[in-house]
Amino acid sequence: MRILIIEDEEKQSALIQRGLEQEGYSADVRNDGVAGLEQFGSFPYDMIVLDLMLPRLTGIEVLDRVRRANPFIPVLVLTSRDSVDDKVQLFEKGADDYLTKPFAFAELLVRVKALLRRGPVLRSSTLRIADLELDRLTQQVRRGGQRIDLTSKEYSLLEYLMQNSGRVLSRNMIIEHVWDQTFDGITNIVDVYVRHLRTKIDELNPVKLIHTVRGTGYLIRDENVS
Numbered sequence: 001m002r003i004l005i006i007e008d009e010e011k012q013s014a015l016i017q018r019g020l021e022q023e024g025y026s027a028d029v030r031n032d033g034v035a036g037l038e039q040f041g042s043f044p045y046d047m048i049v050l051d052l053m054l055p056r057l058t059g060i061e062v063l064d065r066v067r068r069a070n071p072f073i074p075v076l077v078l079t080s081r082d083s084v085d086d087k088v089q090l091f092e093k094g095a096d097d098y099l100t101k102p103f104a105f106a107e108l109l110v111r112v113k114a115l116l117r118r119g120p121v122l123r124s125s126t127l128r129i130a131d132l133e134l135d136r137l138t139q140q141v142r143r144g145g146q147r148i149d150l151t152s153k154e155y156s157l158l159e160y161l162m163q164n165s166g167r168v169l170s171r172n173m174i175i176e177h178v179w180d181q182t183f184d185g186i187t188n189i190v191d192v193y194v195r196h197l198r199t200k201i202d203e204l205n206p207v208k209l210i211h212t213v214r215g216t217g218y219l220i221r222d223e224n225v226s
Contacts, residue, residue, distance in 0.1 A: 001116060002026040002043070002177055006036030006062060007051040007078065016049060019105045020112070026176055033057025037065055043173065044164055047116055049108075050095075051078045060093060067094035074115035076108075127162040130222040132201065132209055134162055141201075148200050153178065157193050158201070161210070161220040170217040194218055 003025050007013035013029045020027040028043075030036040033054040040048065048066065052059035063075060077090050077098040090098050097111050127134040131144045139155060141148045150158065156178045161169065171190040179189075194210065202208045209220050 001046045002028070003047045003049060003112070004036065004040055004043075004045045005029045005049045006031075006033065006054065006059070007049070008032060008054050009051070012051075015105065016108065019109065023109060025112075031055075033059065033062045036062055040066060041069070044160075044167075044177070045073065047074045047076070047112065049076050049078065049112070052081070053079075060089075063090075063093050063095060076111055076115060078103075127159070127165075129162055129165055129209055129220060130207060132162075134159055143201055143205065150197075150200065153193060154196055154200070157190075158197055158220075161218065164219070166219060166221045168213045168217050168219045174217070190218075 003020055005013050005016050005020075005027055007016065007029065008031045010031065013031065017027045017029050028039060028045075030039045034056040036050070036054070037057065050059050050062060050066075054062065059077065059079075063077070066073065066075065071094070074096045075094065077095045078101060079086065079090070079098055080101045087098065096115050099108055099111055126136070133142045134155075135141075136159070141150055141155065141158065157174065160174065160177050174190045194212075198208075198210050202210055207223070209222065211219055211221065213219060
């Protein structure tokens with residue numbers, strides 16, 4: 001799981017980043033609203049931790065633009081405001097939860113885990129591309145109605161590809177998202193798992209869904225859909 005932290009207090013953002021990484025998450029930090037939005041647009045994140053008081057672009061403005069681009073990504077807002085009106089405004093703008101400063105990291109971690117657990121339920125529980133279906137609730141995969149058995153990593157890779165249907169994902173992006181770590185340039189593990197998926201999903205079907213973009217990475221798409 002990869003989390004974007006948009007927080008201008010460097011000590012606070014470093015504390016959150018370090019704590020999340022110790023819990024096994026990947027975390028990126030940006031210290032102003034404009035940089036945060038640019039980073040959000042450059043990588044498919046699983047969640048955003050967003051401070052309201054940001055330079056260059058306020059947290060409310062960032063939240064509004066994030067929601068226009070992605071209605072489903074969980075957003076946890078950090079705020080020093082605690083009035084009822086402020087909380088109502090946050091939820092109306094699309095925040096999933098909020099945490100009032102100052103807070104303990106343990107409380108933030110509980111909120112993060114809760115939102116990430118809810119994430120697939122809030123989004124569509126079923127991903128579909130052509131006759132390929134992935135059910136996030138049961139973690140079952142079918143093509144043409146026939147069940148396909150996948151290992152946990154194969155499932156995570158397929159889910160990531162299907163979440164980003166039509167988008168080319170580099171090997172490094174896949175490693176950071178599916179394996180939550182960097183393999184210091186050893187990216188052939190991705191090629192191995194893509195081959196496994198192709199064997200199970202595409203080999204016996206005339207319509208191929210998993211495609212290689214030479215020198216870049218992989219994508220999944222239905223070529224019959226323009």
